[in-house]
Amino acid sequence: METKVLTAKDYLNKxxxxxxxxxxxxxxxxxxxxxxILFILAFIMKMDLTILLSDSLxxxxxxxxxxxxxxxxxxxxxxxxxxxxxxxxCGLVGGVISMELNLVGFRGLFSAILFSLPLAVITGYLxxxxxxxxxxxxxxxxxxxxxxxxxxxxxxxxxAPFKNPVMIFAIGGKGLRYTLTLFQHFGKVLNNLLAFSxxxxxxxxxxLLFFAFFCLLAHLFFRTRTGLxxxxxxxxxxxxxxxxxxxxxxxxTSIILSNVLAAIGAIVxxxxxxxxxxxxxxxxxxxxxxxxxxxxxATLKKATVSQIIVGTILFQTLLTIALPVTQTALRGxxxxxxxxxxxxxxxxxxxxxxxxxx
Amino acid sequence: xxxxxxxxxxxxxxxxxxxxxxxxxxxVPLFFAFLCLLGIIAANLNPRFLINEIxxxxxxxxxxxxxxIIPILAGLGLNFGIVIGAMAGQTALIIITHLQIGGLxxxxxxxxxxxxxxxxxxxxxxxxxxRAKGREMVTSFIMGFFANGLxxxxxxxxxxxxxxxxxxxxxxxxxxxxxxSIDLIAINKALDHAVFGPVKLGPYNIxxxxxxxxxxxxxxxxxxxxxxxGQRMRAVGQDMNIAEVSGINVNKTRIIAxxxxxxxxxxxQLIFLQNxxxxxxxxxxxxxxxxxxxxxxxxxATIRRATIWNALVGVLLFHTLFVVSPLAGQRLLGIPQVGExxxxxxxxxxxAVALALHAWQGKKK
Numbered sequence: 001m002e003t004k005v006l007t008a009k010d011y012l013n014k015x016x017x018x019x020x021x022x023x024x025x026x027x028x029x030x031x032x033x034x035x036x037i038l039f040i041l042a043f044i045m046k047m048d049l050t051i052l053l054s055d056s057l058x059x060x061x062x063x064x065x066x067x068x069x070x071x072x073x074x075x076x077x078x079x080x081x082x083x084x085x086x087x088x089x090c091g092l093v094g095g096v097i098s099m100e101l102n103l104v105g106f107r108g109l110f111s112a113i114l115f116s117l118p119l120a121v122i123t124g125y126l127x128x129x130x131x132x133x134x135x136x137x138x139x140x141x142x143x144x145x146x147x148x149x150x151x152x153x154x155x156x157x158x159x160a161p162f163k164n165p166v167m168i169f170a171i172g173g174k175g176l177r178y179t180l181t182l183f184q185h186f187g188k189v190l191n192n193l194l195a196f197s198x199x200x201x202x203x204x205x206x207x208l209l210f211f212a213f214f215c216l217l218a219h220l221f222f223r224t225r226t227g228l229x230x231x232x233x234x235x236x237x238x239x240x241x242x243x244x245x246x247x248x249x250x251x252x253t254s255i256i257l258s259n260v261l262a263a264i265g266a267i268v269x270x271x272x273x274x275x276x277x278x279x280x281x282x283x284x285x286x287x288x289x290x291x292x293x294x295x296x297x298a299t300l301k302k303a304t305v306s307q308i309i310v311g312t313i314l315f316q317t318l319l320t321i322a323l324p325v326t327q328t329a330l331r332g333x334x335x336x337x338x339x340x341x342x343x344x345x346x347x348x349x350x351x352x353x354x355x356x357x358x
Numbered sequence: 359x360x361x362x363x364x365x366x367x368x369x370x371x372x373x374x375x376x377x378x379x380x381x382x383x384x385x386v387p388l389f390f391a392f393l394c395l396l397g398i399i400a401a402n403l404n405p406r407f408l409i410n411e412i413x414x415x416x417x418x419x420x421x422x423x424x425x426x427i428i429p430i431l432a433g434l435g436l437n438f439g440i441v442i443g444a445m446a447g448q449t450a451l452i453i454i455t456h457l458q459i460g461g462l463x464x465x466x467x468x469x470x471x472x473x474x475x476x477x478x479x480x481x482x483x484x485x486x487x488x489r490a491k492g493r494e495m496v497t498s499f500i501m502g503f504f505a506n507g508l509x510x511x512x513x514x515x516x517x518x519x520x521x522x523x524x525x526x527x528x529x530x531x532x533x534x535x536x537x538x539s540i541d542l543i544a545i546n547k548a549l550d551h552a553v554f555g556p557v558k559l560g561p562y563n564i565x566x567x568x569x570x571x572x573x574x575x576x577x578x579x580x581x582x583x584x585x586x587x588g589q590r591m592r593a594v595g596q597d598m599n600i601a602e603v604s605g606i607n608v609n610k611t612r613i614i615a616x617x618x619x620x621x622x623x624x625x626x627q628l629i630f631l632q633n634x635x636x637x638x639x640x641x642x643x644x645x646x647x648x649x650x651x652x653x654x655x656x657x658x659a660t661i662r663r664a665t666i667w668n669a670l671v672g673v674l675l676f677h678t679l680f681v682v683s684p685l686a687g688q689r690l691l692g693i694p695q696v697g698e699x700x701x702x703x704x705x706x707x708x709x710a711v712a713l714a715l716h717a718w719q720g721k722k723k
Contacts, residue, residue: 133717155696155699338507341507
């Protein structure tokens, strides 16, 4: 190795530049460039950057946990958890129960999380048991399992015996409404916690701290025995199992963890948004999270906490500022939804077609 | 115990297996036929309405479902990318609407115009799928969404900005982007009523010419699978490595299979839309893949095996359920939405089960 570097001294610079590009990742570079252009456009058009930045911060904290939910399954090599709606719905159920009991403020938020946890663990276990049997097709099975759970739960929302009048349809007296307002319960409690304004930019301290706390937990977790065993499972399953790691247990744990994070993520998302969106709303919940993780530089077999954070920041900032900027530039045509579709699915395609060649 | 198993005569085992396989193949359609029957009884529909509705839907959807068969035989699994074919078809429709050519000539022109688009899209899809072997389905699924983004970019943003199109019938009043829905009165039922005019058999409207076209497609597909190309596709579908060793250009064969499927999907979407008579520029194609695949699977197809009969029976059963379930939900529970959600639950669920079974069996081998 050393001699090679010495003899190829002339190429060292080129190699270093290339290594930087490969390490940073071409897609990440393109997205960052795109983001920069949008910011410059916003500046030229004299748009209020403080509002754009405030919104971006909220969106980052709002979606962060859902992206973090991708981490465990990527680390153990199960792949992208397209079954995110399963965990997401556990969170919604927790939120709905908390509302039914009329719990408000932080009590409402934490009881929602508490109610959703056992559900997320149980469904996570069942989901893991299925994925274990369909190894190699986890992503497709996960996607359609998620879809069917969302559709099946639509019937549940209609039939479930909830009684709180603020939640059920005004006419007919049965079935939960499509969107439940959280403002009297636990809407924005995290966002408003210790929130302050810095040069016009509102910092949702509580929300960001909550996300940071979970990132820290994840970071520490992957230094424990179990965490390291998970990384080994993803890196080389054969080697891991020959060194005494129960790879099956690791995969199960990672899926359950992902499911639990998705459930908590759904509740954080809802409190930040101010509404619980039921019925078909969670159908595509997995896609933005998947895309953010990939934009951060995660691959189907390897991911780190920092990649999750970078991905969330890049993707969510991009989505937040793309709408107002392009709307001003293109006389009303809304490109943000289109950009979201192209970028997120383009990223997933890139990851799917790249991993094979390694 | 183990000895007994080994000592068992071979032919008997295979016979048992055959019966098993037959029951396995029939169980899904039988189950759904039973469900349909229950739904029909619960909904208490006017049989005349039901039959009319099913005849219409058979003509409307069969072509699209049939477009899925060839990639399955070539080992590419369920081609979720037929959405891309549908977009090619719609592009052709937008062009003939702009040129104001209606009737059967307009529709035939649309069929023609859709070919270069769908061949190009199919070729690109095939190239990408060849880079994602073993993950074709999830890749084609995501590609559908990606293509949808590009489609919207072209028709919602680039029209009026980069593409100079100034047709007030098509373009939004702001001058950028196409309208959300486009009226297809000019070609409404142009194929259904072609040559024979509106055919009525007693109280039933029959899209006779469309049904004939579908029958022709069935013949063409079964003929194609008997040609050398078809044999090559089957070989690739059986085992890519063996096919490669025996001198078949695997990648090329796979691309051809996807191109054929994409072209057929484009035509299928044209047939679908000429029957409906109006088209949502940005939504009409979205559900095409999911509904067609669910129908094919309900007909008893799997990810590695599909026949023309699977497709036709599947369309019949799936669309019977489609018509019946909201009414059944309404009558049984007083809430029509229950039936609607149950319907989409079934569509998603059957795909999930088929995918899981496929992976499960693949692992057992």
